[in-house]
Amino acid sequence: MPLQASERMVKCDSSRFFAWELVKNGIIAMSVLRIRGFEIHKAYLAAEAQRALIEDLRPILKAAPLFSPSVPGGGQMSVRMTSAGGFGWFSDAAGYRYIDRHPKGRAWPAIPAPVLNLWRAVTGVQRDPDCCLLNYYGQEAKMGLHQDKDEADFSYPVVSISLGDDGLFRMGESRRGGKTDTIWLNSGDVVVMGGEARLAYHGVDRIRFGSSRLLPKGGRINLTLRVVT
């Protein structure tokens, strides 16, 4: 039985070993934020750890170039994306799903070890994620409210890592039409969506282009780690 995120946080305060694990993974602060009544655990990555992650993403972007999927109904997403791991998120007129290779045909690159270490440090779950979705938000990109519900087991949390420009994150409830709240996510924020929040509707209204200098050309990268199968 994996530890719940809240128990993990308690251990953060009481266990010297766990604190060292956090430092090793570049985490310099942890907090609990409340949005829509959900308690969301958030870690914050040191600038050096953020820069190291960006370097780890370069080979992924080279091997598996960004693309903007179509969605059922005929639209096209403004976010550009790719994935690492055994599965990547994909969408076209036929629907949303996970696929085991880039749409151009090559297998997805492996998830970088530092990303897996970060997952282990913030979730404490026994299983590694098999999908690392990389979403790139340019100046006009946004993402409508949606649920992450194409995974086999919702007891695993979803981890979101924000890099680059600030993003206005909106979270609602587990049903459409409920009230929503927003929160700005900044570069280095690592959000764990588990428990009650796992099936909450969420999206990104807009980014604050140019607010960070992490990415020389601007924009926001969000890494989403999930156990898919």
Next chain:
DNA sequence: AAGTACCC
């Protein structure tokens, strides 16, 4: 239906 419109 992660698109849009509208709203918060």
Next chain:
DNA sequence: CAAA
């Protein structure tokens, strides 16, 4: 810009 996360309140009330």
